[in-house]
Structure formats: C-alpha cells, structure tokens
Amino acid sequence: MAELKIAGIVDGSTLDYAGKVAAVIYLCGCPYRCPWCQNPELVEQGEICKTVDVDYIISALKDDFLISAACVTGGEPLMQKTCLELLKAIKKETGLLLKLDTNGYYPEMLADALPCVDRLSLDIKAPLGEEYAAAAGLGDKYPEAIVRIKKSLETIKKWGGVSEARTTVVPGITDRKEVIESIARTVDEYGFPLYTLQQFRPMNTLDPAYMKKKSPSHALMLELGRAAKNILPEKTVKIFTQLKGFEKISSDA
Numbered sequence: 001m002a003e004l005k006i007a008g009i010v011d012g013s014t015l016d017y018a019g020k021v022a023a024v025i026y027l028c029g030c031p032y033r034c035p036w037c038q039n040p041e042l043v044e045q046g047e048i049c050k051t052v053d054v055d056y057i058i059s060a061l062k063d064d065f066l067i068s069a070a071c072v073t074g075g076e077p078l079m080q081k082t083c084l085e086l087l088k089a090i091k092k093e094t095g096l097l098l099k100l101d102t103n104g105y106y107p108e109m110l111a112d113a114l115p116c117v118d119r120l121s122l123d124i125k126a127p128l129g130e131e132y133a134a135a136a137g138l139g140d141k142y143p144e145a146i147v148r149i150k151k152s153l154e155t156i157k158k159w160g161g162v163s164e165a166r167t168t169v170v171p172g173i174t175d176r177k178e179v180i181e182s183i184a185r186t187v188d189e190y191g192f193p194l195y196t197l198q199q200f201r202p203m204n205t206l207d208p209a210y211m212k213k214k215s216p217s218h219a220l221m222l223e224l225g226r227a228a229k230n231i232l233p234e235k236t237v238k239i240f241t242q243l244k245g246f247e248k249i250s251s252d253a
C-alpha cells in the first residue's frame with residue numbers, strides 16, 4: 001500500500017477550487033525554502049506530518065458528502081513519488097474534481113500527474129532568473145530550479161487543461177511593477193488563461209524576519225494586478241487579498 005506524509009486534510013474550502021467546495025490535502029516536504037513561506041512545519045516535515053496510506057485519504061474523501069472537489073497541495077506535493085498514486089486513486093475512486101498545486105520543481109512527475117487532474121496551479125515565485133535565489137530561498141542552487149520550472153512550463157503548455165499561474169506578492173521580492181510585469185510575460189508565453197496575485201501575510205513565516213514585514217496594501221495589489229493585466233489583456237487576472245478576497249481585474253480598471 002502506498003504511503004504518504006501529510007499534515008492533514010482540511011474540509012469545506014471554497015477558496016481552493018473555483019466555484020466548488022473542496023477538501024484540501026496537505027502533503028509534507030518541499031525542495032524550496034521561500035523565506036516568507038507560511039507553512040514551515042510542512043516544509044521542514046515537523047511533528048505535524050504523519051504517515052498515512054492512500055486508502056486512508058480516499059476513505060476520508062468518500063465520507064465527505066459536502067465536497068465536489070479535492071485539492072492536493074503542500075509543501076510541494078510532487079516531492080513524494082507516491083503522490084501519483086494518490087492522484088490516480090482520487091480520480092478513479094471518488095469521482096471528485098481534482099486540482100494539483102505545484103511549484104514546478106518536478107517536471108517528470110508533473111508530466112505523469114497531469115492526465116489525472118482537472119485543474120493545475122503553478123506557483124511562479126519570481127522572474128525566471130537570479131531573482132529565484134532569494135524568492136525561493138535557493139541561493140546558488142537557483143539555476144537548476146529554473147531549468148526544471150521551464151520544463152514544467154513546456155509540459156503545461158502542451159497539456160491544454162485548465163491551468164493557473166500564481167505569484168505571492170512579497171515585500172522586497174515581488175512587490176514591484178517591473179517584477180510582476182516580467183512574470184506576467186512568462187505567464188503569457190506559456191499560455192496560462194488565468195494569473196492570480198496573492199497577498200503575502202506576515203504569519204508563521206519560515207524566516208522569522210518576515211513576521212515583521214507588512215502585508216502589501218490592497219491599493220498596491222490592485223496596481224500590480226493592473227500591471228499584469230496590461231501584459232495579459234486577453235487573459236483573466238485576479239488578485240486575492242484579506243480585505244476583499246478574489247477580485248477580477250478588468251482591462252479598463
């Protein structure tokens with residue numbers, strides 16, 4: 001029986017699968033060390049992480065009558081090879097819509113996962129260059145990550161399923177117009193129909209220094225959303241803030 005390390009299953013989310021009530025399964029482990037990460041216990045595989053078998057997760061999903069979707073997230077879910085067995089089992093045994101969140105570091109796993117999923121979200125942490133070193137806490141290992149992410153982007157482009165690119169707007173890393181414009185050009189190049197900017201929150205961060213940083217204001221999020229929309233006039237651009245939740249950016253905003 002395939003086993004996985006998970007931090008838990010959260011029920012009844014209305015934020016993780018557009019228009020659906022979803023269960024969210026948090027898988028432990030991540031190859032990145034984004035200093036602003038708000039899931040340090042998952043990344044460092046602390047006590048919160050428990051080993052369960054795939055059947056345990058499938059039973060929990062089957063017993064949940066309120067959900068119509070499942071979202072497999074992390075950490076980085078594709079870091080665990082048995083994630084593929086989980087995705088296949090969810091699709092085959094539950095009939096739920098299935099979304100996968102990934103940071104793109106495992107392109108071969110991603111290629112195997114895509115046939116199982118209905119939606120995919122890819123985190124693009126920064127422009128695809130040396131900015132990734134700081135944004136993902138990779139230091140001088142960032143070039144390998146860029147190669148891997150580009151492979152994942154090519155795979156997603158060929159896939160043609162419902163895909164979304166996401167960037168967290170983090171103070172000092174991605175809170176400038178030029179940075180978001182650069183990422184938006186990548187989003188355009190690889191054909192994502194949806195780009196979402198998420199607001200960083202200074203809570204429970206991997207690097208405690210980020211607890212002292214301020215959340216980007218709603219006004220700044222709107223400004224950055226508009227900058228992205230200018231690069232992506234035919235695509236859907238959204239921002240997500242604590243104040244107003246999801247907001248769609250219109251071309252004339």
Ligand code: SF4
Pocket residue numbers: 030031032033034036037038039043074075076103136
């Ligand atoms: S924010 Fe970064 S370190 Fe945290 S789980 Fe996501 S990719 Fe990993």
